[in-house]
Amino acid sequence: MDTAETTSPGTPAVTSQQIEAASSWVEPLRAEIARVLVGQNQLVDRMLIALLTNGHVLLEGVPGLAKTLTVRTLAACLHGRFQRIQFTPDLLPADVVGTMIYNPREGNFSPRLGPIFANLVLADEINRAPAKVQSALLEAMQERQVTIGETTYTLPNPFMVMATQNPIDQEGTYTLPEAQLDRFLLKVKVDYPTPEEEREVLERMATSKPKLDVEPVMQITQIASSRALVNGIHLDDKVKDYIVSIIQATRHPERIAPHLKNLIRCGASPRGTINLALAAKANAFLQSRDYVIPYDVKSLAPDILRHRILLSYEAEAEGVTTEDIVEQLLDKVEVP
Known part of the structure; x- marks a missing residue:
């Protein structure tokens, strides 16, 4: 079988030995996340797929299913920066991407970068914010850059947005248009845990100070090298x-x-x-x-x-x- 003819044009084919060596971080990462997160293995894999393909994930699930904890834990394991943005009806585009702030002492404007400048961004309840805010976020997702004033700033690499939607409560929400939905690589439905998993959640989390600390198991820069192999x-x-x-x-x-x-x-x-x-x-x-x-x-x-x-x-x-x-x-x- 000629692999050179079936990989992307201009992308060198890879060998099984290369993939085995490059993917050696996957199992340690899963194991470290499992120290905090109970179940949700499919969600973790879907997030890793999005990271490896430079994509974004839209999650649909009721509150309380550890969506925020999942992204925060993944970011800590990757030694990356995590930001959570709670979308509300009064949110402005500047609250997401940043704005220019006037400095009265120096008499000029300086940029203040928004929370979107992170490796993993959780856009919580994205359909709570009006269309202008949604568009600002989705434009940054697509272009991988933000313009504030007259200067364009490149977003961190890797950069992934995980947006959430509540499928039950639709009062006061702004439905994402189909064209914007299409920009998400995956739409993942997060379901309730099994009885066994929920019992384990009870054992771990039913305390005023649950253990949520994890150790970085890889450098986030490894994602870029892994992407190159995925293409081949x-x-x-x-x-x-x-x-x-x-x-x-x-x-x-x-x-x-x-x-x-x-x-x-x-x-x-x-x-x-x-x-x-x-x-x-x-x-x-x-x-x-x-x-x-x-x-x-x-x-x-x-x-x-x-x-x-x-x-x-x-x-x-x-x-x-x-x-x-x-x-x-x-x-x-x-x-x-």
Whole structure:
């Protein structure tokens, strides 16, 4: 099998030995996070996938599921800087990206950088803030830079935003437009812990001073070198065709499942195709493999597609969810 023909153009192929050596930090990182966090293994892996692909994550889950603790713990393990921004209706763009402050002693303006200048940023309840604030954050996510006054400032590298939404309480919220949702690499649903996990949470956290300290297990600069290897992971032509078939199925479901035709108003964009391939490569890296298998694609497809498929009014009336649609499409699309 010729890996040079199936990696990204201009990206050298990698060997299994390179991937095994470069991914040696993954298991120690998972173990260190597990010292504080109970369960949520999938959430941790999805955050690592976003870091390895230079992407961002949108989380949907009720309050109290350790979303903030997860990001804070990951940042501490990476020796990176963490910032949490609580989005509220009175928040201004300057509260996120920064602004110019007048210095009366010197008679000039100086920049004050906002909390977005961090490696990991938690945008808590992003749909609580008005459209201007959402746009300011999402522009920074896309451009990786912020302009304050006449000066442009580059954001730290790596830089990842994890935004949260409460799926229950929608009063006084500003729904993210589909075009902005599409900028998130993944939309992950955070569920309640199992009874066993919740008992463990009780044992660890039912105290006025729970142990939340972790040790840095890697330098955050290692993420950049790992990204370079992720780009060179082998993606077979058959797997590429499988990815394209899944995305095409969201746009033309009648070709494989006629009953879904009236349930989908709009399918995934080409950004979904690109992100599914990138995420599959990153997942292979986390498993210390130098090649992508169909399972990488299939397991990540729900998180890649759930915010990129628009349901019709008929689907909403029938109580059909995007998860139902994706599951049926994945069952119908032939796996190589």
